[in-house]
Amino acid sequence: MADGLTLECVRESLIRQEDTIVFSLIERSKYPMNSPVYVEGFADIPGFTGSLVEYVFRKTQAVHSTVGRYESQEEHPFFPDNLLPSLLPSYNHPKVLHPAGDAININTTIWDMYFNQLLPLFATEGDDGNYAQTAACDLECLQALSRRIHYGKYVAEVKFKDSPDDYGTLIHAQDRDALMKLLTYEAIEEMVKRRVEKKAMAFGQEVTLNGTDKEVKYKVDPFVVSRLYVEWVMPLTKLVEVEYLLCRLD
Numbered sequence: 001m002a003d004g005l006t007l008e009c010v011r012e013s014l015i016r017q018e019d020t021i022v023f024s025l026i027e028r029s030k031y032p033m034n035s036p037v038y039v040e041g042f043a044d045i046p047g048f049t050g051s052l053v054e055y056v057f058r059k060t061q062a063v064h065s066t067v068g069r070y071e072s073q074e075e076h077p078f079f080p081d082n083l084l085p086s087l088l089p090s091y092n093h094p095k096v097l098h099p100a101g102d103a104i105n106i107n108t109t110i111w112d113m114y115f116n117q118l119l120p121l122f123a124t125e126g127d128d129g130n131y132a133q134t135a136a137c138d139l140e141c142l143q144a145l146s147r148r149i150h151y152g153k154y155v156a157e158v159k160f161k162d163s164p165d166d167y168g169t170l171i172h173a174q175d176r177d178a179l180m181k182l183l184t185y186e187a188i189e190e191m192v193k194r195r196v197e198k199k200a201m202a203f204g205q206e207v208t209l210n211g212t213d214k215e216v217k218y219k220v221d222p223f224v225v226s227r228l229y230v231e232w233v234m235p236l237t238k239l240v241e242v243e244y245l246l247c248r249l250d
């Protein structure tokens with residue numbers, strides 16, 4: 001392909017991103033739920049009324065924005081309002097995606113899924129006071145999930161370029177359901193599900209030198225990781241793919 005992007009290399013990136021996601025969940029699992037982090041007004045921050053986690057996100061993303069993070073089409077801010085542009089000299093990141101896709105940002109949905117559905121599945125009850133560390137871990141998890149899910153734009157671009165006629169017809173018809181069917185590979189999804197479960201077992205097991213046959217304990221339940229992928233990561237990636245394709249010919 002002209003821009004060198006192939007389905008194989010895009011899938012390789014998705015596989016590598018699985019490592020980042022599994023490790024970020026393992027890091028978050030060091031801390032209990034620490035619910036004050038999520039309570040509006042818990043921190044007495046002048047001029048700010050949201051939760052501590054929102055504060056950490058806004059401040060971190062403001063810094064990242066001024067050093068060019070969102071110049072890359074792979075990155076999507078959680079709070080895009082009022083971000084300042086990059087102060088760095090322009091790197092000229094390759095713009096492989098169709099510009100209409102830049103407006104697609106489903107981080108609100110990802111945020112909601114993470115805090116309301118995923119976190120309660122793996123964070124233990126309790127409060128150890130490590131609020132800043134907890135919010136920093138949430139930031140890592142959410143950024144990794146957001147990057148992976150929005151990578152659906154690249155997957156969709158490659159699929160479109162590989163079969164422009166098949167996709168073109170459905171895009172002209174704005175046929176969401178048929179696009180979803182055409183871009184779905186059930187055998188690949190099954191492999192992803194099994195691989196992330198295996199990674200959670202490999203990365204999250206206690207390593208001992210005098211290995212006896214004690215019951216193996218995992219830092220994050222491998223079943224929760226496969227469920228995360230089956231229920232949220234893959235469906236949301238496919239949603240991004242469909243949204244991107246719908247505007248691919250604009």
Ligand SMILES: O=C(O)C(=O)C[C@]1(C(=O)O)C=C[C@@H](O)C=C1
Pocket residue numbers: 011014155183184185186188189192233234235237238241
């Ligand atoms: O690998 C692909 O073809 C993708 O579109 C990515 C992905 C995924 O999210 O992992 C999504 C849809 C396919 O059914 C298979 C896998």
